[in-house]
Amino acid sequence: MEVKYWTYLIVGFTFAVYIGIAIWSKAKSTKEFYVAGGNISPIANGMATAADWMSAASFISMAGLIAFSGYGGSVFLMGWTGGYVLLAFLVAPYLRKYGKFTVPEFIGERFYSKTARLVAVLCLIVVSVTYVIGQMKGVGVAFSRFLETDYNTGLFIGMGIVFFYAVLGGMKGITYTQIAQYVVLIFAYTVPAIFISLELTGNPIPQLGLIGNVSDGTPLLQKLDTVITELGFGKYTNNVMGSKLNMFAYTLSLMIGTAGLPHVIIRFFTVKKVSDARLSAGWALIFIAILYTTAPAVAAMARLKFTKTIQVDKVGEVSGNIKYEKRPEWFKNWEKTGLLQHEDKNGDGRIQYYNDADKSFASVASEYGWKGNEMTKIDKDIMVLANPEIAKLPGWVVALVVAGGLAAALSTAAGLLLAISSSISHDLLKGIFRPQITEKQELNASRISMVGAILLAGYFGLNPPDFAAGTVAIAFGLAASSIFPVLMMGIFVKRMNREGAIAGMIAGLGVTLLYVFQHKGIMFIPGTSYMGGMEENWFFGITPNAFGAVGAIVNFAVAFIVSKMAKDPPEEVQKLVEDIRLPQINEN
């Protein structure tokens, strides 16, 4: 059967499952809509959290990113998993004990201030919307490439599915759908990885394959280092990203950003008790770790496979480079999409792929008669999607990967949309502007704001702003520099007051935004970056993406200084802090 029909079959089947779950789990109360009734089991919630967390970026982009950055790519692996340790130790149990529906609600009550709540809502919406745009785009791309519909139709189908189960079921529908989506995505990710690992190293477990040997007896990683350094690239296993300090700050930003992402935090409101919240974070990390420990294996193997496809034999000999007309089928398919491009610079009808930016190797290469790197474009995002084709796996595996990518994108989009809609209906409407509305009206309002959020996300999906790629920096920077510190101080510093918290949030946010904008352009409009993206202007060599950690430090510092100048929080707030620190006495 052709790949296309397999894709229709598998994607169609998974979508039918999602819709079935939606009908079965319609939310009837605000509690069901916001926190799925508050009685999800820790394992189920862990699985849903994992699907919620692993987005199209984790599924599609991460392995490709690591493949081409080697050791430097470790920041993503450590950052996006280590954040769960912080979440489990410092955030989830206390906010679960607090026992309400949204993150801004906690911030508002802890800092006895509607302004603080409003600032928190604002951060939440900016973080979640920037995040959701990427997911919608992923859905559109997956559809257009594999189901041969056009991009817009793909996007509408994706929106329709999310609309159905998120609006009907709220958190309840989303939770059960996410469990199904986790199963689909993890299966889709590991199956091709197993095949590739088996082929390259003879070991079916990719994590072991990574430290195993290739067929000629040399270790996989050593082989990879040799193959790519012969072509002038940096060594895979010690290729640092920027500098040590940058890697440190980058990892820290991702970790504290993870622990401050509202759509992840609210998942811990769905379990029954505090001890379940802790346990659930552990299960979530197990489910996430399955993908995150597979990804570096996929990365290294894909890089080796990809390089060897082009450089089939000894570097420097004419026959060492593959003839362009003999390029494999997957190569042709991706060329059609424009994500892979070749230009025969020296007119020899063969492909040369090497690092022409490395001066000493470039001069060696010119002696071979090479006139520059001929792979003019390699989009890193294609690595995971192309992997099954590169490994010559059957059509149903390719189809499975498409369904997995869609599951990753849809599950994350739904979680984000819920975070947005609950902060609009619960925080803005019920909490600040219209406290008198009934539960029924609030439930309707949250459904309407969910529809609004989906339409907004769809609009941005149809007209993707140019800045989409740069927004990851903003999303994590905001969460790391504003939400995480304010939660920490709210829980661990009893004396922290309203004035300190608000000043800290604004300062942390301001510094981070300023830094990102000055290097990437105001609102990412090219040409407005008043200091340019130039590396020499980076603060201690820290890239804009890694700046959230610095923003968080500024936030803490400002908050402590300002809080010393204002009055202590009122007694009932201090009581609230004491209360969230203690375990529930009468559990069960």
Place this chain on the structure above:
Amino acid sequence: MNDQKSESEIPEDSSSPLGSGMTKQEYWKKNITCVLSLLVVWFVVSYGCGILFVEQMNKISIGGAQFGFWMAQQGSIYVFVVLIFVYVRLMNRLDREFTSTCQNEEKVQTEGEDQS
């Protein structure tokens, strides 16, 4: 808003009537100690082995990989998982000790803690 009370004046059962039990402050202190010591491990395996001292770690090898590289891409993640489950166990034990104290107190004092 008479919120000028100093911390010592805030009503708090600073000593347990039963003597053997655990006060709120003791519970909180133990909680912080537990979290901090686990965070030291968290820091050492990721930032320590994976970033700051990666060259030194790379002199050791694990299978076909250098240890520092392996910690950064694999090992730290496994340790993170273990850390959370250790934390869950330690905290559950601490919670049990604390709640049993509270329940004893409730029996003694009749006015119970109104939690949940």
